[in-house]
Amino acid sequence: MTRGRIRARLRRSHFYTFGCLRPPTTEEGPHPLQGPGFSRTVHCNQPLLHEKRPLYYCKNDISTTKYNVLTFLPKALFEQFRRVANIYFLLAACLSATSMSPFSALSMTAPLAFVVGLSMAKEALEDSRRFVQDVKVNRRKVNHHKGDGVFGHRSWQNIMVGDVVKVEKDKFFPADMLLLSSSYEDGICYVETMNLDGETNLKVKRSLESTLALDSDEAFKDFSGIIRCEDPNPNLYTFVGNLEYERQVYPLDPSQILLRDSKLRNTEYIYGVVVFTGHDSKVMQNSTRSPSKRSTVEKKMDYIIYTLFSVLLFISVISTIGFIVKTEFQITKWWYLRPDNIESQYDPRQVGVAGLSHLVTALILYGYLIPISLYVSIEVVKVLQATFINQDIQMYDEETGTPADARTSNLNEELGQVDTILSDKTGTLTCNQMDFLKCSIAGAPYGACSSEVELAAAKQIASDLEEDSDLSNFPMPNKKRHVSWENIGRADEIELETVVTSKGDEDERQTIKGFGFEDDRLMNGNWLQEPNPDDILLFFRILAVCHTAIPELNEETGGFTYEAESPDEGAFLVAAREFGFEFFRRTQSSIFTHERISASGEMIEREYKLLNLLDFTSKRKRMSVIVRDEEGQLFLLCKGADSIIFDRLSKNGKMYLEATTKHLNDYGEAGLRTLALAYRRLEEKEYSDWNNEFQKAKAAVGVDREAMLEQVSEVMEKDLILVGATAIEDKLQKGVPECIDRLAQAGLKLWVLTGDKMETAINIGFSCSLLRQGMKQICITTNSDSAPNDVKQAIKDNILNQITNAIQMIKLEKDPHAAFALIIDGKTLTYTLEDDVKHQFLGLAVDCASVICCRVSPKQKALVTRLVKEGTGKTTLAIGDGANDVGMIQEADIGVGISGVEGMQAVMASDFSIAQFRFLERLIVVHGHWCYKRIAQMICYFFYKNIAFGLTLFFFEAFTGFSGQSVYADWYMILFNVVLTSLPVISLGVFEQDVSSEVCLQFPALYQQGPKNLFFDWYRILGWMANGVYSSLVIFFLTVGIFYDRPFRIDGQTADMGAVGTTMFTCIIWAVNCQIALTMSHFTWIQHLFVWGSITTWYIFLVIYGALPPDWSLSAHQLLIEALGPAPIYWSTTLLVTVACILPYLVHISYQRCFNPMDHHIIQEIKHYKKDIEDQHMWTRESSKARQETKIGFTARVEAKIRQLKGKLQKKQSFLTAMSPLRT
DSSP: OHHHHHHHTOOGGGGOSSTTOOOOHHHHOOOOOOSTTOOEEEEETOGGGGGSTTSOOOOSOOOOOSOOTTTHHHHHHHHHTTSHHHHHHHHHHHHTTSTTOSSOHHHHHHHHHHHHHHHHHHHHHHHHHHHHHHHHHHTOEEEEEEETTEEEEEEGGGOOTTOEEEEETTOBOSSEEEEEEESSTTOEEEEEOHHHHOOOSEEEEEOOGGGTTOOSGGGGSSOOEEEEEOOOOSOTTOOOEEEEETTEEEEEOGGGEEOTTOEEESOSEEEEEEEEOGGGSHHHHTOOOOOOOOOHHHHHHHHHHHHHHHHHHHHHHHHHHHHHHHHHHTGGGOGGGOTTSOOGGGOGGGHHHHHHHHHHHHHHHGGGGSOHHHHHHHHHHHHHHHHHHHTOGGGOBTTTTBOOEESOSTTTGGGGGEEEEEEOOTTTTEEEEEEEEEEEETTEEEOOOOOHHHHHHHHHHHHHHHHOGGGTTSOOOSSOOOOOGGGSOOSSOOOOOOOOOOHHHHHHSOOBTTBOOOOTTTGGGGGGGSSOHHHHHHHHHHHHHSSOOEEEEOTTTSOEEEEOSSHHHHHHHHHHHHHTEEEEEEOSSEEEEEEEOSTTOOEEEEEEEEEEEEOOOTTTOEEEEEEEOTTOOEEEEEEEOHHHHHTTBOGGGOTTHHHHHHHHHHHHHTTOEEEEEEEEEEOHHHHHHHHHHHHHHHHOOSTTHHHHHHHHHHHHSOSBEEEEEEEEEEEEOTTHHHHHHHHHHTTOEEEEEOSSOHHHHHHHHHHTTSSOTTOEEEEEOOOOSSOOHHHHHHHHHHHHHHHHHHHHHHHHOOOTTOOEEEEEEHHHHHHHTSTTTHHHHHHHHHHSSEEEEESOOHHHHHHHHHHHHHHHOSEEEEEESSGGGHHHHHHSSEEEEEOOSSOSHHHHHOSEEESSTTHHHIIIIIIIHHHHHHHHHHHHHHHHHHHHHHHHHHHHHHHTTSOOOOSSOHHHHHHIIIIITHHHHHHHHHHOOSSOHHHHHHOGGGGGGTTTTTTSSHHHHHHHHHHHHHHHHHHHHHHHHHHTTOBOSTTOOBOOHHHHHHHHHHHHHHHHHHHHHHHOSOOOHHHHHHHHHHHHHHHHHHHHHHHSOHHHHGGGTTIIIIIITTOHHHHHHHHHHHHHHHHHHHHHHHHHHHHSOOHHHHHHHHHHTTHHHHOHHHHHHHHHHSSOOOSSSHHHHHHHHHHHHHHHHHHHHHHHHHHHHHHO
């Protein structure tokens, strides 16, 4: 409580010059709110007025589900009958109740009901998970004003517009609210908006001065007011409105608005009044409804169904024509059919009716061409695939105990066809932790630790050099040292340095959060022995003094932690503390530190009078403080972007510029975030004159106030003296560089869409190796926030010109290794996403190796995703962890949510969820590859077996005068898809592996079989259909040819229809099951059981079915035991037909593997002959070839470095060759 009171006395607004501007509102005047878009009226502290129109607004509960109780049945049925095959079987089920059907109504209705019911149950289960999460969010509690100054808990879902709520530290805001007051007496509060825009920097919000007195529960007893403002809209960074309070009108702007799903930080509590609730809130306005997604394979399957429908209709018409001919010209001669007393569908006097009746019969009879069980089999297979994804131990995060979760199984195979990944940055690629890693002071580099990028690249460069013959003779040092890119090239020899830090060393060293620095020269006071101790002292003091953080004493450890506006600032203070300069207290006008500035190690308390603070903004890109030390000297201490600081250096302040610039380039190459540090000594009179001008500018009123402040600040922030630079590692999530590298090698493109500012996004680009030194950056920007229409057209023309020039530059580039990166901000995207510009923008983006979009809103993320999806026509995957990523995740073909620490909104909107970004590699490259090939092979095989089976019905009907008679018993027809061929195809879809998971990761180029659609293109589909037609011809004509007019029993009996049909069916069962056995590459006992068990089941069924009374078994009574079993011709026909059916496929795959093998064929052969064990060098060489040529990832960075080394070697050899004649 004491700490809270001390902090409340700080008027935090004094710390900010630019970050929290608030000119006197009474003179500025209220906003003019007229016309459409500004109709919202909110009665503060009177929520009951909003329960009836015209002031009735939506409730605060939210829903992210696809269905509700009322819409589930119609919407789910619509989803099921979007499948064209289901429509056909629905019509067939209706017609099966008539006399025209060759089958019973039950046999047609039951399978359809089972298939549709199972699919709807799966949809309900998946949507129920979203519902449960929505309930958790809606039932969160918040303090709400009940009346008479009394506050109590209420669920979020019951919060109404106009309610006054009290939100406490580290809690989320339940709705969009107007800030009234806070625990700080000047109404300041800090907000983390990472869930909205991905930024980890805290935003400063400030209430109106007129509401500062509302700082306790009792103050709201008689509070009332009216807010008139804009209508709900998705713009996160704008708000226009007025507050009518105590007979005055005050203008409102975004600095007073607290948005739903952002979090209160560094502030004990705030009071606010609710303005927008539920789906009217800006975060929900940026979300989109849960879409119904279908995979590319499933969409293509519809076209195959259309093709089979065409075949079905074609053969039905042929059958009908044949039937009409037979009926009109021959049935009158068949006296035994009693043509004088015949049913209408066979009456030669009503040929039209008879033909139409037969057409319906034929459409139902040949319906087995359309595999109704395909859908239910795919549903079962996908659920089992999803189960294996969920249970993959390699995607289980031990730290959080979170497994992967396939939240919908509809898109498993789509994972194997991804072309472009669109990723959020904060919380997805990074883990929101900054570590102080290196620094440059007085031109000297410090810090021995390597960044994650350097570690990954060092491993790769060592691996590549072992394989590179051109560099195999380079001398390699025995002594292990830290990676240092600048030392790779030497005059006399080229050395490649490896990394000394081992895993064991890291485990032994005690880690300090925010501090990864290792260099004894600066630790424990050793810096006093360095050549420039005065500069080092200034460097440490800038770290300890130039900030806006608040120290908090940890009572358990006795140390201080810091609540800073950004993770960078917190890392600077931790570093200063570890160097011996501990910031421990702040007052309104002073900063206190403990400093170790003597060899004895004694800590001395020092006070710095804080005179002015020029805070950091994205426009200024720097921060300065003016302080007076205990000796009375005045200093301006400044830190900021190197480009900004370097432009403001004095002539004598550039002593270390060249060395520092070199170090900054090295740090950038290592993927580190950098800032330059500088200072300036001030004279009393100079400061006094400047401060007068500065105070005048702060007190100014009007739109020019900010410009005046900036101009006055510019006067002071010049003639600086450079001290050094810092290098901070924005800690990537574990394994991110390796994951991105492998995804790039698999041929995937990666776009980063982030709400962070451009500098931060670029730094992360370097960290992830999406950017590298030497890559040409194309920055498309505009400087206008808003403009009239004529100016907007000029801005758009300028952007188009930039895009056109960039496209031309790429076309004229002659270097085959040149790489381009496109970087664009949210303001520019507003114009480039318009219809007349977006296609040119997309064309440029596709030509670039990497694309980074920064300062983008959630809506823009979704629009960019839609542009890529629709513009390229290829599969997109979006991955994110926050509420700001929901629109992008829902818009993409596949949405992946990171189950991070900041809520579960992204996960609930996603199709798949994982705990860490690195698991995306296995999800896509392993499970995606497997699922695509499994589903593709499964569907192709399904059509093959149904064509092979269904056409035999057509051939038999043609052979028997188009009578509509089935050659098979009804139970044969029912069991064919349900029992006798279902389990083998399910085992193919669940267990098939062309290569193991380890090989998938070692040979990432195998993944391209999916995006290229090698296993589900029309060539392969038609090939399988042709195989089915061939098999049906062989089965029918060989069987009928062998049994026709030929005795097959000892007593000389010929075969009847039952014997021929059963033999033909036996051949089908053997042929299709042997065919699937040939298709499989990976056998387990389950596949053997299902394939050979299905064949065995057929014989068991024949025995049992034949043992039933004749009234049940009909023509199959004792057929196998008495007739077919003892007949050698039955078994020899089965063997002959089976071999004849599978022989063409066997010849085809043998020829392909010998003369035109695919990538996985070669790998399978290597694994079969164990060459991967016996010849490791060959295996390594083959795996290195299995990389898609890429220009991003640390492999591309290493290859660029090796090319550079080769160039140096060639120059050296040329020089030596030129010098050798001179020496002689």
